[in-house]
Amino acid sequence: MTTSPPDAAVHVRDLRKAYAVHEKEPGFMGSLRSFVSRKTRQVEAVRGVSFDLHPGEVVGFLGPNGAGKTTTLKMLSGLLHPSGGEARVAGFEPRRREAAFLRQITLVMGQKQQLIWDLPALDSFLVNQAIYEIPDDQYRATMREFTDVLGLDGILKKQVRKLSLGERMKCELAAALLHRPKVLFLDEPTIGLDVNMQESVRAFVRDYNERYDATVILTSHYMADVTALARRILVIDQGALVFDGDLGSLAGQARAGKTIRLQLRSPVTAQALAAYGQDVSVDGLSAQLSVPRAEVSERAARLLADLDVADLTVEDPSIEAVMADLFGHRTPPAPALESA
Numbered sequence: 001m002t003t004s005p006p007d008a009a010v011h012v013r014d015l016r017k018a019y020a021v022h023e024k025e026p027g028f029m030g031s032l033r034s035f036v037s038r039k040t041r042q043v044e045a046v047r048g049v050s051f052d053l054h055p056g057e058v059v060g061f062l063g064p065n066g067a068g069k070t071t072t073l074k075m076l077s078g079l080l081h082p083s084g085g086e087a088r089v090a091g092f093e094p095r096r097r098e099a100a101f102l103r104q105i106t107l108v109m110g111q112k113q114q115l116i117w118d119l120p121a122l123d124s125f126l127v128n129q130a131i132y133e134i135p136d137d138q139y140r141a142t143m144r145e146f147t148d149v150l151g152l153d154g155i156l157k158k159q160v161r162k163l164s165l166g167e168r169m170k171c172e173l174a175a176a177l178l179h180r181p182k183v184l185f186l187d188e189p190t191i192g193l194d195v196n197m198q199e200s201v202r203a204f205v206r207d208y209n210e211r212y213d214a215t216v217i218l219t220s221h222y223m224a225d226v227t228a229l230a231r232r233i234l235v236i237d238q239g240a241l242v243f244d245g246d247l248g249s250l251a252g253q254a255r256a257g258k259t260i261r262l263q264l265r266s267p268v269t270a271q272a273l274a275a276y277g278q279d280v281s282v283d284g285l286s287a288q289l290s291v292p293r294a295e296v297s298e299r300a301a302r303l304l305a306d307l308d309v310a311d312l313t314v315e316d317p318s319i320e321a322v323m324a325d326l327f328g329h330r331t332p333p334a335p336a337l338e339s340a
């Protein structure tokens with residue numbers, strides 16, 4: 001058993017989870033056979049994950065579908081017992097689900113709801129106040145603050161079933177954070193929301209993180225969430241951590257080249273630009289193309305020499321492009337890329 005760094009908000013060592021899955025052959029006879037002799041298969045959802053987060057750190061937890069993100073977050077919040085390894089969150093062992101631990105954490109799952117459907121959100125807030133034994137003055141202060149940052153005015157007294165998805169998600173977040181947890185597990189908190197609502201949720205999480213120095217693990221399929229909130233990225237693939245580092249070096253792992261953006265003084269055809277790079281697009285006097293990272297300076301110098309360029313900028317590939325590069329193929333487990 002290893003010791004966790006004394007100041008770690010989240011400490012994970014060699015964490016594992018295998019699910020036992022019952023296998024059934026198709027059809028009626030298959031059902032009968034599996035009734036008599038049940039076959040089970042182990043699905044290794046998480047296979048020895050290790051990382052430490054310090055208090056106040058916000059990390060993006062990324063990976064393709066089925067990589068093991070939700071399973072990891074459920075183990076860290078004590079909803080699932082690990083099959084092996086060690087986890088400590090805010091100094092507690094999550095699987096014990098002690099009341100003092102539950103007061104320190106929250107798990108928000110964008111796809112699940114905790115608000116009572118037929119009642120106004122305010123009633124669910126009061127239930128949470130009672131469950132978490134939040135003193136009245138703290139409850140009022142937190143409600144004022146959340147109402148302000150999330151714009152909850154006018155929606156708290158409406159039946160939850162009558163709220164829009166975005167309004168409901170704001171109330172879900174407020175309910176989940178009312179007890180001012182220090183460690184937030186946010187699993188797809190912006191799923192299905194429109195761009196403005198996604199931005200409100202991001203602003204709220206950012207504000208909460210700064211105000212309470214809360215540690216946040218965030219999974220999202222919207223890369224804008226991750227780039228706006230997290231500096232450090234953990235990438236999990238087929239149950240194993242394949243990257244732990246900053247956004248910039250994640251971009252460096254991908255085959256995707258850099259993007260050169262051009263503002264031109266006189267028009268150029270896409271065909272002419274194809275001589276300098278790939279994925280060329282031209283829109284009036286603006287153009288962009290992708291070039292291999294090792295050849296950025298040489299291609300940029302050629303473009304400046306050959307064309308009438310007013311402005312030229314070089315950008316890293318988008319994180320979507322990086323993830324598509326890393327996981328678009330879906331072949332055998334990816335090799336370990338980097339451990340920072």
Ligand SMILES: Nc1ncnc2c1ncn2[C@@H]1O[C@H](COP(=O)(O)OP(=O)(O)OP(=O)(O)O)[C@@H](O)[C@H]1O
Pocket residue numbers: 019020021043044045063064065066067068069070071072
């Ligand atoms: N209750 C369960 N029983 C059996 N297998 C499960 C169970 N829950 C998850 N799995 C399997 O474990 C693996 C990891 O699933 P998990 O939900 O943790 O992935 P994820 O990274 O959160 O995926 P997504 O991005 O699609 O939500 C998948 O192969 C999934 O099918």
